[in-house]
Each structure stands twice: as C-alpha cells, then as structure tokens.
Amino acid sequence: MTASFSDQLLALARPNLAWVCEQLDLFDSLVPAGVVSFDRDEPSVTRSGITLRAHVVGTYALDGTWMWAWANESYRDSAIAVRSRELRELGERAGVPELTEPMPDLNHFPDPRLAADHLLLMCMGLLDARGGVICAVNERGRLFLVVDDPAVPRAEPRVPRLTTALRNGAALLPGPALKPVQGWFARHGIKPVYGPGRVEGVLDGGDRVVVALGGERVVGVEVTGDGGGAPRCGTAGEQELQGARLSPDAPHRTFPRPLLAVAAREMAFSILRTRAMVQYADDHLGFDGRPPLWDEQAGELRFPGGGLKARRLGSYDAEAGWFRWAPATEDIRDRLREAAGLAPEEAGNLPELCGEQLDLTVYGPREAVAVALARTAANVAGHTFTSLGNHFFAVTDERLSDTGITDLDAAVTDIRGGASRLQGLVEQETRDETMRSLAQSYFERLGLQVWHYGQPDFVSGVMGLYEVRVYFAPDGTITQVTPGVLMGAPM
Known part of the structure; x- marks a missing residue:
C-alpha cells in the first residue's frame, strides 16, 4: 500500500495547492488562531470572536480514519454538510476513490494526522474556498471546515506571501512542481512564459514573477517591478475582512495554562488508575459491565458484589453550559491549586477553582474542559476518577492504592x-x-x-x-x- 493519495485525487488537487497556501496564509492573518466553535444549522464557524459562513467537509478520528460529512450521521442532514456533498459528486464524476469512500483510512501514511490536514487543503482548492478551520470535537477527534464567506477577500499577490506559497504548494504533495505553479499563475490571470527550468509572467500591476523549477521543487522565486525595480505588490497595503460578523459572546476562554500543565502531568496516570479500579471491581466486586449505583448515605459506588468508598466531585451539563463542583470539595481544589504552584490570590482569579459553578459557554470544547478539570483534581488529590453519566466521583477506597504498570x-x-x-x-x-x-x-x-x-x-x-x-x-x-x-x- 503506497503512502500517498490516489493519482486521480492528486491530478485534481495539485494545481490548486500554491494558491490555497497563499489564501490560507491571508485567512489566518485576518482571522487569528483562537477558540473555535461552529453552528451546524446556520452554517458558520466562529474563531477568535469572528463568525463566517463555513461548511464541514470531514472529521478525523484517533484511529487514523477520515469520515466525510456527507457520510456522518451527526452532520449529513444538516446545512453544514452541503459542500461535502459537492466533493462526493466531483469524486463520482472524476473517479476519485478518496472522495467517494465514506471513511478513507489514512493509516498507511507515515503521519495520518498530517494527511488529514492535507485533505483539508485539497478540499479548499476543489471548492474554491477562502479559508480553512480545524476544530477539536470534544476529546475524540478533529473537525475540518472550509470557509466560503465573501467577507474574506481572495488573496492578492504580496511579497513574501506569494514566494512562500509557491514553494510550499509544490512541496506539499508528490508530483512535478510545474502544476501548482501553473495553477497559481492561472488564479492571478498571468499568462505564463516558459524557459529552461523556469516559468515567468507579469501581474496586472506590471510586476514580473519568475519561478525557477527543479523537478518536484520550486527552487527560487523572484519578483521585480516594471523595469527591474522594486515590485509594486511589495508595498501594497494588507487586505482586510469586509463585513465579517463579530461575535463578542462566542467562546473565547482556553483552559488556563497553569492547570493545563498539571493536567498534562496527571492525565495518563489518572486513566491508569481508573482502568485499575475497573479491573478491581471486575475481580472482586462482581462488576458485570453495568454502571455502579451511587449510595449517598454510605458514600459508596455499589457494584453487585460490594462497594468502593467514594465522594462526589462535581457534575456538568454541556448543553446548558455549566460545571459545578460538589459541596465540600475545597480540599481537592486546594490540592490542584498547590500542584499548579498558584498562590491563594492567583487561584482566586481562576473561575475554574473558585465558586460553585463554572460557566462552560465561554470555552470551545465544553465537555473536555469539565472532564479534564475534574479528572486532574481527583488525581492530584491521590484519588481515582470515575463518572456516572455527567456526574463525577473521586474514589477514595484504600484498596485501590497500589497502582502500577502491568504491560x-x-x-x-x-x-x-x-x-x-x-x-x-x-x-x-x-x-x-x-x-x-x-x-x-x-x-x-x-x-x-x-x-x-x-x-x-x-x-x-x-x-x-x-x-x-x-x-x-x-x-x-x-x-x-x-x-x-x-x-x-x-x-
């Protein structure tokens, strides 16, 4: 199995790659990286408080598979999947297997995740999109959207943006460098003139662009003005969004870095503890796969063959948009504050650690925030995290104290x-x-x-x-x- 996309897809997509790199560079400068959310019915995406018309093309899962939005039960009947259906129709006409298979497997690539990123760029080119956005979907995967809002201008030639775009567009995928260069020239209405190892042409403003080719690489790009002087596009002003909708109430807060650093240290070990708890319940408490019952009076999670001592940790409602610490969890929150190296006054400025209820609507991945906060807090306190639906518990039973790696x-x-x-x-x-x-x-x-x-x-x-x-x-x-x-x- 070859670590590449099909010849059919490469033939369609490769001519677009240089101008797509140029367009995405402009888009990222106008819509800076930040918290991302989307509306499947409008359809739109919001990044850093800027809302634009956008459509989901696909999702990437942790098992290395891509699923097209037209095949995904979560999106296929919504307005946000319309443009993915255009890709399927294009694939049917041109005989492109990746565009017609509901779930292409990317595991034959050295880096499946990078292959998914490349698929987004190809989708941008095939749909003549003006931007691309990747959004984390809870903690399970990534969602890819193309932006086709006219508020985002089409990229005009600028130095050094065009130089970088021509080089990167040729380097993204296997094949001769000439194709993406020709595609970029066509995008900007330049009539190409061919010479030994080069392509050149003149922009509307009189600037001359000379691209030197070396097989599958662009080895040089030179831009000069009329008569060999400084290029006009080198001093042109930057383009701007035209009429984009600002969304001040959109999700804008990220998980605080001090707590994220603690979560990174604790998360995998916390999963080990939870897995060990499940194994203990299976070996000693008659666990039969059904969730245990919470016995509030006894302070136990009850399995068919007995219980495990535990205490309430918190609960959340992702749809309503809140996370709530359980009463009497101040000691656990203090341990999290100490692990993050926060002074009391610093912790008081973090809504994640103070008060009884946290507003999740200001975050992008709401569920991921709630779970990471509770799981990290339980682990730094020396307890085992578990959940029943959207209710979190810290299992304190001493029989679970010995935890180690088995294989x-x-x-x-x-x-x-x-x-x-x-x-x-x-x-x-x-x-x-x-x-x-x-x-x-x-x-x-x-x-x-x-x-x-x-x-x-x-x-x-x-x-x-x-x-x-x-x-x-x-x-x-x-x-x-x-x-x-x-x-x-x-x-």
Whole structure:
C-alpha cells in the first residue's frame, strides 16, 4: 500500500495547492488562531470572536480514519454538510476513490494526522474556498471546515506571501512542481512564459514573477517591478475582512495554562488508575459491565458484589453550559491549586477553582474542559476518577492504592487516552511542551527510564529490553504510541 493519495485525487488537487497556501496564509492573518466553535444549522464557524459562513467537509478520528460529512450521521442532514456533498459528486464524476469512500483510512501514511490536514487543503482548492478551520470535537477527534464567506477577500499577490506559497504548494504533495505553479499563475490571470527550468509572467500591476523549477521543487522565486525595480505588490497595503460578523459572546476562554500543565502531568496516570479500579471491581466486586449505583448515605459506588468508598466531585451539563463542583470539595481544589504552584490570590482569579459553578459557554470544547478539570483534581488529590453519566466521583477506597504498570500495551492505552482528552484544550504555542510532558511524566511516575535518543520524532519509556515509543508531529501532537523491543525497528 503506497503512502500517498490516489493519482486521480492528486491530478485534481495539485494545481490548486500554491494558491490555497497563499489564501490560507491571508485567512489566518485576518482571522487569528483562537477558540473555535461552529453552528451546524446556520452554517458558520466562529474563531477568535469572528463568525463566517463555513461548511464541514470531514472529521478525523484517533484511529487514523477520515469520515466525510456527507457520510456522518451527526452532520449529513444538516446545512453544514452541503459542500461535502459537492466533493462526493466531483469524486463520482472524476473517479476519485478518496472522495467517494465514506471513511478513507489514512493509516498507511507515515503521519495520518498530517494527511488529514492535507485533505483539508485539497478540499479548499476543489471548492474554491477562502479559508480553512480545524476544530477539536470534544476529546475524540478533529473537525475540518472550509470557509466560503465573501467577507474574506481572495488573496492578492504580496511579497513574501506569494514566494512562500509557491514553494510550499509544490512541496506539499508528490508530483512535478510545474502544476501548482501553473495553477497559481492561472488564479492571478498571468499568462505564463516558459524557459529552461523556469516559468515567468507579469501581474496586472506590471510586476514580473519568475519561478525557477527543479523537478518536484520550486527552487527560487523572484519578483521585480516594471523595469527591474522594486515590485509594486511589495508595498501594497494588507487586505482586510469586509463585513465579517463579530461575535463578542462566542467562546473565547482556553483552559488556563497553569492547570493545563498539571493536567498534562496527571492525565495518563489518572486513566491508569481508573482502568485499575475497573479491573478491581471486575475481580472482586462482581462488576458485570453495568454502571455502579451511587449510595449517598454510605458514600459508596455499589457494584453487585460490594462497594468502593467514594465522594462526589462535581457534575456538568454541556448543553446548558455549566460545571459545578460538589459541596465540600475545597480540599481537592486546594490540592490542584498547590500542584499548579498558584498562590491563594492567583487561584482566586481562576473561575475554574473558585465558586460553585463554572460557566462552560465561554470555552470551545465544553465537555473536555469539565472532564479534564475534574479528572486532574481527583488525581492530584491521590484519588481515582470515575463518572456516572455527567456526574463525577473521586474514589477514595484504600484498596485501590497500589497502582502500577502491568504491560506495555496498557501504557499505550493510557498515553493515547491522555492525549485524546487533552488535545482539544491545547493551543498551538504550548502543544509540543504539553504533550511531551504528558508522555514523560507518565513514564517517570511508573519508574520507567525516559530515553530521548529518538528526539525530536519520539521519546521512549524503557522497561528492561522493551520500550514504549511516543511519536510527535512537528506541531507537538502525539501521532502514534507503540510498544516494541528496545531500539528496534519502528512498528
């Protein structure tokens, strides 16, 4: 199986890649990165308080699969999936398998997550979109939207934006560099003139663009003004949004960085504790798969064969938009404050730790915020987190005190689970630090040696002759977690 998209899809998409890079660069400068939310009925996306017309094209799941919006029960009958159906129709006409399969598997790519990002860029080009947005869907996956709002201008040539776009557009996917260069020229109405190893042409304002080619690469881009002087597009003003809707009440708050740092250290180990609790209930308390019952008077989670001591931790309602700490949890919140290194006055400024109820509507991934807050608090207090529906509990039973790693596959499960629960809370600038902390803290907590011989691609937790490798994308996202023989071939 080849680690590439089909020839049919590449033939359709490759001519668009340079101008798509240019357009996305402009879009990101006009609609800065920030908290993202979307409305499936309008349809629209809101980022950093700016609302624009947008449509979902697909989702990416943690198992390495992409699902088109037209095939997704959650979106296919809503207005926000309309443009994904255009892609399916295009795929049927052109015989493109990726556009007609409901759930393409991206696991044959070296980095399935990056392949999903590339799919979004191809969708932008095929739909002549003006922007692209990725949104975390709770803690389980990522949702990809194309923006087609006329409030976003079409990118005009600017230096150095066009230089970067021509280089990157040629480098994104396999194939000759000439195709995306020709596509960029056509986008800007430039009549190309071909010479040995180059393409050149003149913009409307008189600037000359010369692109030097080297097989699959753009090796040079030169932009000069009329007569060889400074280019006019080099001094042109930046473009602006025209009539975009501002949404001051849109989600805008992110999980506070001090608490996020604690969550990174605690999350995977907390999952280990929860898994150990379930195993204990299965071995000793007749757990039969049905959720236990909460016995308020006894302070126990009741299983068929007995109970586990626990205390209420909190509850949430993602639809109504609130998280509420349970009464008498001040001691647990204090432990979380101490773990974050916050002075009392600093903690008092964090709505996540003070008061009885937290407004979740100001956050993007509401459920992820509630779960991460409660799970982290339980773990730093030395307890085991569990939930019954949207009610959270800290299991305090001393019989669960001995927790350790049993096999490498279990470590894989814990780290993957921790990464999936944090990914919706981590912004780009802190992602690499946060996700590496998650892996390293888990290994250290269990007494595994941490080896960095694979940096920056992966970090290893070593146990005897075996290791667990945690692989990272260039942006810090955890892409794979694999067990294997120490320093053996990648699995």
